[in-house]
Amino acid sequence: MSSKKKRAAAIDLSVEAERRRPEEGGDGGDREASDGAAAAAEEDGDVKQKQREGPKEETGGEEEKVVEVVADQGEDGSNEEIKYRTQQGDMMEEDKQPAAAANVDDDGGDSDGAGASAEEKHMVTEATGGEGDDGGDSRTAMAQDELSEMQEEMERMKEENRMLRRVVDKTVRDYYELQMKLAAYQQQPAAADEPKETEVFLSLGATTAAGGSGGGGFPEAKSKEQAAWRRRSVGSDDSDDGKEDLGLSLSLGTSSSYDDDQKAVEARPHDVDGAAAAAMIVGSRPAPRGYALLESSKVQGGAAPAAGELSAAGGITSQSVNPANRKTRVSVRVRCQGPTMNDGCQWRKYGQKVAKGNPCPRAYYRCTVAPGCPVRKQVQRCLEDMSILVTTYEGTHNHPLPVGATAMASTTSAAATFMLLSSTTSSSSVSDAAAAAAGVSTAPSSSYLSPYLLNSASPLLMPGATVGGGGGMQHLNLFGNSPSSSSLLAPQAPGSSKYPWSPNHPPLAGAGGNKRPFWSAGGDGDKPAPAALAENVGAVMSDPNKFSAAINNFMGKDGESSSGKSSTFAWTRSMDRTATPASVPAPARPRREPVSEEMARSARARRHVARQLRSAPYPIPSYRWKAMKESNRKKTLPAAQKMDWEDANCSVCMEYPHNAVLLLCSSHDKGCRPYMCGTSHRHSNCLDQFKKAYTKGALLEELPANTVGTNLDSTPLITGEKNESVDLACPLCRGKVKGWTIVEPARSYLNGKRRTCMQDGCSFVGTYKELRKHVKSEHPLAKPREVDPILEQKWRLLEIERERQDALSTITATMGRAIVFGDYVLDLEDEDDLDDVESDEDDNANGHETDNTRRMLMFLMRQVARHHQNQRLQNAIGTTGGAEDNYAVSSGANATTPYHYPLEGDDEDDLVMAGGGSTGMVRPERRRRRRRRNRERLFLGLH
DNA sequence: CGTGTTTGACCAGCGC
DNA sequence: GCGCTGGTCAAACACG
Ligand SMILES: [Zn+2]
Numbered sequence: 001m002s003s004k005k006k007r008a009a010a011i012d013l014s015v016e017a018e019r020r021r022p023e024e025g026g027d028g029g030d031r032e033a034s035d036g037a038a039a040a041a042e043e044d045g046d047v048k049q050k051q052r053e054g055p056k057e058e059t060g061g062e063e064e065k066v067v068e069v070v071a072d073q074g075e076d077g078s079n080e081e082i083k084y085r086t087q088q089g090d091m092m093e094e095d096k097q098p099a100a101a102a103n104v105d106d107d108g109g110d111s112d113g114a115g116a117s118a119e120e121k122h123m124v125t126e127a128t129g130g131e132g133d134d135g136g137d138s139r140t141a142m143a144q145d146e147l148s149e150m151q152e153e154m155e156r157m158k159e160e161n162r163m164l165r166r167v168v169d170k171t172v173r174d175y176y177e178l179q180m181k182l183a184a185y186q187q188q189p190a191a192a193d194e195p196k197e198t199e200v201f202l203s204l205g206a207t208t209a210a211g212g213s214g215g216g217g218f219p220e221a222k223s224k225e226q227a228a229w230r231r232r233s234v235g236s237d238d239s240d241d242g243k244e245d246l247g248l249s250l251s252l253g254t255s256s257s258y259d260d261d262q263k264a265v266e267a268r269p270h271d272v273d274g275a276a277a278a279a280m281i282v283g284s285r286p287a288p289r290g291y292a293l294l295e296s297s298k299v300q301g302g303a304a305p306a307a308g309e310l311s312a313a314g315g316i317t318s319q320s321v322n323p324a325n326r327k328t329r330v331s332v333r334v335r336c337q338g339p340t341m342n343d344g345c346q347w348r349k350y351g352q353k354v355a356k357g358n359p360c361p362r363a364y365y366r367c368t369v370a371p372g373c374p375v376r377k378q379v380q381r382c383l384e385d386m387s388i389l390v391t392t393y394e395g396t397h398n399h400p401l402p403v404g405a406t407a408m409a410s411t412t413s414a415a416a417t418f419m420l421l422s423s424t425t426s427s428s429s430v431s432d433a434a435a436a437a438a439g440v441s442t443a444p445s446s447s448y449l450s451p452y453l454l455n456s457a458s459p460l461l462m463p464g465a466t467v468g469g470g471g472g473m474q475h476l477n478l479f480g481n482s483p484s485s486s487s488l489l490a491p492q493a494p495g496s497s498k499y500p501w502s503p504n505h506p507p508l509a510g511a512g513g514n515k516r517p518f519w520s521a522g523g524d525g526d527k528p529a530p531a532a533l534a535e536n537v538g539a540v541m542s543d544p545n546k547f548s549a550a551i552n553n554f555m556g557k558d559g560e561s562s563s564g565k566s567s568t569f570a571w572t573r574s575m576d577r578t579a580t581p582a583s584v585p586a587p588a589r590p591r592r593e594p595v596s597e598e599m600a601r602s603a604r605a606r607r608h609v610a611r612q613l614r615s616a617p618y619p620i621p622s623y624r625w626k627a628m629k630e631s632n633r634k635k636t637l638p639a640a641q642k643m644d645w646e647d648a649n650c651s652v653c654m655e656y657p658h659n660a661v662l663l664l665c666s667s668h669d670k671g672c673r674p675y676m677c678g679t680s681h682r683h684s685n686c687l688d689q690f691k692k693a694y695t696k697g698a699l700l701e702e703l704p705a706n707t708v709g710t711n712l713d714s715t716p717l718i719t720g721e722k723n724e725s726v727d728l729a730c731p732l733c734r735g736k737v738k739g740w741t742i743v744e745p746a747r748s749y750l751n752g753k754r755r756t757c758m759q760d761g762c763s764f765v766g767t768y769k770e771l772r773k774h775v776k777s778e779h780p781l782a783k784p785r786e787v788d789p790i791l792e793q794k795w796r797l798l799e800i801e802r803e804r805q806d807a808l809s810t811i812t813a814t815m816g817r818a819i820v821f822g823d824y825v826l827d828l829e830d831e832d833d834l835d836d837v838e839s840d841e842d843d844n845a846n847g848h849e850t851d852n853t854r855r856m857l858m859f860l861m862r863q864v865a866r867h868h869q870n871q872r873l874q875n876a877i878g879t880t881g882g883a884e885d886n887y888a889v890s891s892g893a894n895a896t897t898p899y900h901y902p903l904e905g906d907d908e909d910d911l912v913m914a915g916g917g918s919t920g921m922v923r924p925e926r927r928r929r930r931r932r933r934n935r936e937r938l939f940l941g942l943h
Numbered sequence: 944c945g946t947g948t949t950t951g952a953c954c955a956g957c958g959c
Numbered sequence: 960g961c962g963c964t965g966g967t968c969a970a971a972c973a974c975g
Contacts, residue, residue: 349948351967364966368947378966 331392344405345369358383370399648675651731652686656753658768661687661740665730674730682775684758
């Protein structure tokens with residue numbers, strides 16, 4: 001429905017736009033009107049315009065437009081920018097009133113205004129001509145000429161596209177076959193030796209540590225243990241067997257990925273690829289405790305808990321392991337020195353043991369989110385690098401995942417994917433691994449697009465809903481799991497994690513896609529999960545083949561899967577809410593199993609059950625919450641809030657936020673409560689870093705940003721809607737941050753929580769008060785952390801790649817079988833359809849937008865990406881409702897300057913002082929990926 | 944008192 | 960069959 005339209009809008013840039021304009025009178029209504037205005041100015045310049053157009057179009061001939069686009073993209077950023085703006089302008093106008101908007105974004109502020117892209121002018125001109133008819137015949141004639149020309153072009157393009165499609169198809173097929181073969185090949189050996197355990201380790205960031213690590217280390221050391229586990233699991237879960245026959249191609253990449261890791265660690269300057277990026281993240285994160293290094297290893301093909309936390313930190317290592325097995329195991333490496341790193345799930349420790357080869361005790365946990373949940377996890381410190389926690393998840397949850405977990409899972413996968421992208425290894429393996437980590441089910445089929453769409457998992461993208469590989473899918477229903485370091489290292493957060501709001505309430509309505517930054521700690525279970533998650537999900541579309549399923553699973557709502565292609569989700573359903581042993585994979589050990597059954601009846605069992613029920617981490621099951629949410633929200637709000645901050649975790653440093661400020665994001669009303677440290681540079685300085693990152697991003701990307709100020713800071717000053725400020729994205733929901741506020745009770749409560757000192761090398765842990773003392777005495781010279789320019793640059797590259805991937809995901813989601821070639825997107829509609837369409841088009845000379853769009857096989861991805869953004873924006877606006885726009889923003893004097901680090905004073909330590917209260921509104925427009933990027937940047941900034 | 948952790952005991956594969 | 964190991968149990972504790 002709207003999707004098509006939207007898509008069309010997004011794509012209209014090139015041929016389409018031009019073509020359509022003349023004919024479509026009505027559709028463009030607003031736009032045309034506004035355009036018209038613009039046109040008016042240039043009106044007399046018709047000729048001029050044409051001339052301008054002329055060169056571009058004529059030169060290129062048929063391919064012109066496309067070519068043009070490409071060229072722009074490739075070489076001249078400005079052009080691209082312009083186009084984008086144009087488009088944006090349209091969007092804006094659509095949303096608002098034509099007149100007003102004009103200045104801020106579009107032409108007004110930006111110098112490029114003059115440059116209204118050729119195309120746009122085109123359009124304008126034509127439109128004008130058509131309507132006003134001032135130009136007279138000559139003009140009309142020209143227009144017609146153009147039109148015909150364009151049509152011709154279109155034809156050619158179609159041809160070309162067809163050819164391309166074929167090629168692509170073939171390539172894909174080949175690829176797929178290869179993959180299968182590979183998988184088969186891999187499986188064979190495995191089968192021969194051992195049951196089906198091929199493990200591949202894709203470790204990105206953590207490599208170093210991971211390397212040869214003994215206990216925690218994956219590769220070598222664990223083989224035996226793993227084997228044991230597998231055995232067990234295999235034996236127990238026969239039920240799953242059938243499903244996982246297909247091997248995942250994951251294994252291949254291993255070694256290579258490993259190398260990548262190394263690279264990452266070394267942080268080679270020029271590596272742009274994912275690995276490098278990963279490295280950056282990892283490497284850069286020297287600091288602070290909080291950033292986790294994640295390594296997720298997906299093991300047995302089956303279902304695995306997603307590695308949630310992983311994402312929390314930046315580094316990611318993912319190990320993927322054999323597909324053939326029935327149970328899925330996911331190992332995650334998280335650098336976590338700090339106290340709690342929750343993965344969003346509730347775990348109960350049931351044992352601890354010192355395993356051979358690693359003096360660090362291994363802790364055993366079982367999922368307590370739902371009474372019968374069979375999921376377990378092991379947490380152990382890596383021998384080589386004690387700061388790394390290796391968490392291995394096993395089993396499939398029999399319940400919907402808590403929001404936090406979900407978010408994390410997706411995040412994780414995204415991160416993993418991301419990292420893996422660049423690796424030379426087969427892309428498919430990468431993505432699969434990522435998916436696995438995320439708890440996504442991976443199927444061989446999923447690899448279909450992989451070669452082209454690697455990143456389906458980009459953090460932002462939530463899978464739409466399509467699922468590709470039916471049969472062989474494996475379900476990793478995990479969710480985020482993070483190693484809760486509890487017993488091992490850190491003080492554990494109170495076991496109670498609460499998810500005040502549930503994740504996917506709003507059925508993926510396609511709202512603004514927000515997601516948790518992969519570094520965000522999704523962990524803290526209680527943290528407000530991204531309220532907007534659901535929204536985001538909708539907004540974000542992802543690689544249908546893989547992620548949607550996963551996500552849906554995470555969400556725990558299969559049924560609501562946005563796209564309705566739920567076939568694959570069936571299993572999920574059955575599992576959900578069913579605590580029955582039957583639905584759940586049998587316990588690992590046959591022997592124990594009976595026992596557990598008995599337990600149910602025994603007094604102890606009763607006790608246990610009671611406990612579990614009572615202790616359910618999530619006071620309200622997400623699915624129930626959904627229902628209750630609406631009705632009770634108001635009443636429970638206070639309580640909920642309390643809960644919010646009780647386990648609040650700063651998304652930047654991943655610890656208890658001191659001098660906490662509550663960011664007011666677009667999902668605030670939905671329960672999103674992103675607390676962040678408002679402390680100075682002597683401490684975590686998170687808020688400042690956060691803003692700084694955004695600001696920087698803005699500066700870099702936002703052209704002559706008149707509005708360089710950061711939102712938070714500048715907002716207060718700029719109250720008008722016209723202000724263009726950098727958008728800050730909520731670290732939890734990715735919704736727009738409109739400001740922040742201070743919740744006194746929360747602050748005082750959180751200040752009493754102990755957290756680590758952020759100074760490098762310092763392991764001091766204490767409450768805010770203690771920390772202040774500590775810092776004063778121990779780190780009197782503390783300075784703001786610096787950002788390594790090289791790393792930053794790398795990061796930027798990474799971001800670009802990411803953006804691209806986002807676009808890809810969007811494309812994939814929107815168009816079923818799109819494939820991306822460089823900047824081109826090929827919509828692999830069924831041949832038949834295509835043909836039909838073509839004929840249709842012929843009939844309709846112009847074709848409808850939709851058709852054209854749909855058939856438009858090639859267009860710039862960027863466009864899509866932008867469209868995507870805009871869409872999100874719109875959604876956000878719509879969803880959020882303008883009503884909430886009035887968030888109070890406290891403006892601490894010191895908070896006003898992004899880069900300003902208050903130098904002293906204990907009291908002044910707080911960047912944010914209570915009391916600030918000016919209000920500001922930030923324009924919703926221009927929600928860009930920047931958000932995420934910036935967020936990511938934080939990493940760089942933090943250490 | 945409820946809830947979660949700790950920890951020694953127990954059990955089941957595995958290899959010798 | 961024995962010992963080793965990893966994984967799990969469950970009583971004892973600790974905590975709020
Ligand atoms: Zn569970």
